[in-house]
Amino acid sequence: MALIDFANPSRFLRLANATIPWLSGVCVLAFAFGIDQAMVAPDDYQQGATVKIMFLHVPSAWLGMLGWGVMTVAALGTLVWRHPLADVTAKAAAPIGAAFTLLCLVTGSLWGRPEWGTYWVWDARLTSELILLLLYLGVIALWHTVDDPSRAARAAAILTLVGAIDLPIIKFSVDWWNTLHQGASVFRLGGSTIYSTILIPLLVMTGAFTLLFATLLLAAMRNEILRRRVRTLHLLQASAAS
């Protein structure tokens, strides 16, 4: 089955209806396993028990960026290929990505207070992450401001492509500038600097969070397709009444 076959919303709905219950079940199991692993993971020799915040902070940071990445691909789908599900994907991904970015900032602040002595500092990594949250809020506002979905999709797609510049800035901010935030420690040349007893729970939690993201995205896309059907029927109703 080619990718274009999923362009049919009815086919996508059937696929989503069949997939979401299974994904939800696997997601619950993954979280149960991940939280168990996180709770029994040893304390860090420097940070102590606060390292347990990492099991939430790192996955939510990853998903905040993944969300914008998904929206960027969808924006290309809207502007270049005019794929019927591209703007549905972009609109559905925005609130989910925003929520994970917010969670990243909140957990980061709560981790920063005991480790750095402050909840917030205008450091390059923190600031670029905050900019990502503001970009998400801007895209969400744009979707709600423009009444015509296809026009809103094009405007949101342009803003998304411009905002994608923030992704490499977030990733490499700790290399380009002297930041309070630590450098890369999981995905880096030369391998991870985290010991396996902490790295494995982190990877399990990242997998669980990613499954949750996929489940929520599918469900939100299904809702958006239904919302467009409701809109179509309302237009038909208005047409019949006039």
Place this chain on the structure above:
Amino acid sequence: METTAHINFIAASYCAAAIIIGVLIAWVTLDYRAQRRTLAELELQGLTRGAGSARSAPTTDPATEAAKEQA
């Protein structure tokens, strides 16, 4: 460093995660129910996606047209 030294920060982080993820799940679930309910009400009124011809829709919105044809 003792586990209990910063337990408030750890607990607050996990509570924040539970709240934000809970709100996301609730939003998606309630929105789904609302859209299904609205669709059912419209169909009870005799409006179905096949009921109106493409000519009768007062729009030139290609997304709406595409959604209508493909629905």
